[in-house]
Amino acid sequence: KNQVEQSPQSLIILEGKNCTLQCNYTVSPFSNLRWYKQDTGRGPVSLTIMTFSENTKSNGRYTATLDADTKQSSLHITASQLSDSASYICVVSLSGGSYIPTFGRGTSLIVHP
Amino acid sequence: DAGITQSPRHKVTETGTPVTLRCHQTENHRYMYWYRQDPGHGLRLIHYSYGVKDTDKGEVSDGYSVSRSKTEDFLLTLESATSSQTSVYFCAISVQAGGGTDTQYFGPGTRLTVL
Numbered sequence: 039k040n041q042v043e044q045s046p047q048s049l050i051i052l053e054g055k056n057c058t059l060q061c062n063y064t065v066s067p068f069s070n071l072r073w074y075k076q077d078t079g080r081g082p083v084s085l086t087i088m089t090f091s092e093n094t095k096s097n098g099r100y101t102a103t104l105d106a107d108t109k110q111s112s113l114h115i116t117a118s119q120l121s122d123s124a125s126y127i128c129v130v131s132l133s134g135g136s137y138i139p140t141f142g143r144g145t146s147l148i149v150h151p
Numbered sequence: 152d153a154g155i156t157q158s159p160r161h162k163v164t165e166t167g168t169p170v171t172l173r174c175h176q177t178e179n180h181r182y183m184y185w186y187r188q189d190p191g192h193g194l195r196l197i198h199y200s201y202g203v204k205d206t207d208k209g210e211v212s213d214g215y216s217v218s219r220s221k222t223e224d225f226l227l228t229l230e231s232a233t234s235s236q237t238s239v240y241f242c243a244i245s246v247q248a249g250g251g252t253d254t255q256y257f258g259p260g261t262r263l264t265v266l
Contacts, residue, residue, distance in 0.1 A: 070252040081241050081257030082194070089252055127193065129255070137182050137201070137245050137253060138209075143193035 040065040042130050042142035050148045055118055059145045061111040061128030069133035073102050073113045076125045076144070085113070085126075090133075115147075123149045154178050155258040157242050163264045170229040172261050174242030176222075182245035183225040184255070185209075185217060187238040194241065200225055232265045239263070 042063045051057050063071070070089045074082035086095040086102040088111070094103050099116045115122055128142040154177035164170050174183060185197040186209075196209030198217040206217050214236060218226045229236055242258040 072254060079260070081243075081260050084254050084256070087252060087254055131253065138196065138199065139255065141194045143191070 040130070040132070040140045042128055042140050044126075044128050044142040044145050046145060047143075048146040048148070050150060051118055053118055053120055053149055053151050057115050057118060057147065059113045059115075059126050059128075059147070061113070061142055063109050063111070063128070063130045063140070063142075065109075065130040065132060065140050067133045068106060068109075069131040071102075071104055071111050072129045072131075072139075073100070073111075074127040074129060076127060078124070082127055118149045120149050120151060123147060155242060155244060155256060157240075157258040157261050159261060160259065161262045163266065164232050165266050166233055167231050170232050170263065170265075172227045172240055172242075172263070174225045174227070174258060176225075176244050178244075178246075179222050180244040180246055181222075182253075183219065184243040184245070185215075185225065185227045186241045186243065187211065187236075188241060188260075189238050197227065197240075229263075232263075234265050237263060237265045 045060045072087045073085045076082040085097050085100050088095050088104045101114045104111045125144040125146050127144040129139045131139040156175045158173045184199040186194045188194050195211045197215050200206045200219045216228045240261045243255045245253045
C-alpha cells in the first residue's frame with residue numbers, strides 16, 4: 039500500500055531557529071513529491087515540487103531535499119518566523135498518469151517568540 | 152488560489168438532512184477533487200472527477216455523492232448527514248506543472264457541523 043509518513047507529528051521552536059521536517063514514503067512508481075504549507079483555517083498551499091531527478095528545491099527560507107533511493111524527503115526552514123507556524127504536509131504522486139496523490143498527515147509547527 | 156471558490160464556507164445542519172457543497176473554478180481544469188480533513192487523519196479523498204460527468208470514488212466515499220455537469224462546478228452531496236461527517240471539506244484542482252508533473256491547488260474549505 040502506498041504510504042507517506044511524516045515526522046515529527048508536532049514541533050515547537052523559537053523564532054529565528056532552524057528546523058527540519060521529515061517525510062518517508064513507499065509510493066511506487068514515484069513521479070513527484072510536494073511540500074505544502076497549511077495555515078490554520080485555510081487550504082494547503084504548495085511550497086515546493088520535486089521530480090525523480092531533482093534532489094533539492096528552494097523557495098525562500100524553505101529548502102526541500104529528496105533522496106529517491108531511500109525514499110526520504112526533508113523540508114528545512116531557515117531563520118524561522120512567527121508566520122511559519124502552520125501544518126506542513128508531504129504529498130507524493132505516482133507516475134503513469136495517476137492524478138491521485140498520497141498525503142502524509144502533516145507536521146504541526148509552532149514558532150514561539 | 153487558482154480561482155477556486157467554495158460555498159458555503161460554514162454550515163451547521165441536523166442529522167438526517169441532505170447537504171450540498173459547491174466548488175467552482177474559473178480556469179477549466181479537467182481534474183477536480185473533494186477531500187475531508189479531520190484531526191489525526193490528514194486529508195482524505197472522498198471523490199474526484201476527470202471531466203464532465205466523469206467521476207470516481209476515493210477512500211472515504213460512503214455517504215457521499217458528487218456531480219459534475221459543467222467543467223467549472225463540482226458538487227458534493229451528503230445524502231443524509233451524520234455526525235461523523237462533521238469535518239472541514241476542501242475542494243482541489245490539478246494543474247499540469249510541466250515535466251509530466253502536476254500540482255494540486257486547494258480551495259479555502261467549508262466547515263460543516265452536523266448536530
